[in-house]
Amino acid sequence: MFIFQSDNKKHTEQTVDKKALLFGLMSVFLCGIGFSIITPVVPFLVQPYVSNPGDQAIVVTLLTSVYAVCVFFAAPGIGALSDRYGRRPLLLVCLLGSAIGYLVFGIGGALWVLFAGRIIEGITGGSISTIFAYFSDITPRDQRTKYFGWVSAVAGVGSAIGPALGGLLAQFGYSAPMYFGAVITLLNVVFGFLYMPESLDKNNRLKKIALVRLNPFTQLLNILSINNLTRLLVSGFLLWIPNGSLQAVFSQFTLDTFGWEPVLIGLMFSIMGVQDIISQGLIMPKLLTRLSDAQIAILGMASEILGYSLIAASVLFSFAPLLVAGMFIFGFGDSIFGPAFNGMVSKSVDSSEQGRIQGGSQSIQSLARIIGPIVGGQIYVSLGHAAPAFMGMILIAAAIPVLYKGTRRS
16 A cells, blocks of 8 residues: 655655545544444443442443453454455454444343443454554554554544534433444445455465464463563553543443533543544644654653542542543543554554554453453442542553563663
């Protein structure tokens, strides 16, 4: 997907295929809307099936964990299959599975149906890792962090629109955002089927897939054995645990702590998307000219710690503006950490291994998002509403020196 031009000094200029770039960004945008549109209403969909408020928080976090469990087991296989057969067919299958999952979740009728919807969506939940592998295929190696920043910004636009739209659609019933998410995702499937170019050249595909590559635990061990990558992934793991907890418990948190309704919860979630837009459009380009990927990632982690501290303070002082400020600061940190982290991961392997490495990274993230919601839900109920935020402060503070030492060694 590149155009190569070389002079006598072996200088190489690479031009990104605009059609591929357009589809990739459009897919990210629609995925951002589809995924985030459901977030304000999950506690309200669970509420009819759970009588105890404490149990409700546990069920909400378990719905997040079961999704992550499925992604954990499925992502390595999806990544390996995309390395063998190309990104296009796998991405279309993943998006179709997400649409079916949203539809089942919206239909509901029993608690097990809600879990079934999340399981279906999770089994085909490799779309994110496949999209990152797709962008790794179509972008120059030395510019990937910039393009991953574009991905984050476009996802931020979708994520900013999604929750607010979900909160508004909830006025027509709590299942309405789920149905809308299914429609949006199906439109993405149709768009991809008609216009998506394949990004992985046949010469760069795996000739065959060893069954061992489909085992997520073996895949994790293999990825962690890659030089200079172990500490990077461990630091990401420590960050993703509390982030997964926050994402899972946040709707329940705002409902229990401040009595917010879906519209206000949706607007609060939209802060994260707006922060992505601001950070990627105005701040990230300047940071890339002054700081390395690792320095940007550490700055993002420090910002997340400050954000968590303000979220915890909002509970202790029963003051919602602290929560809003904390979410803005947390959102800034998260928006700059993601592109820098993905850039470092992508640069660690060659083109034929991008699906594998992104799938493995997604599996580690999913493992953290299995543990995070479960632990976060338990301490939320047993230790108080501020406990997940305190967990975030502690774990990310531990992750910073791990990342720093890993990049110094590299």
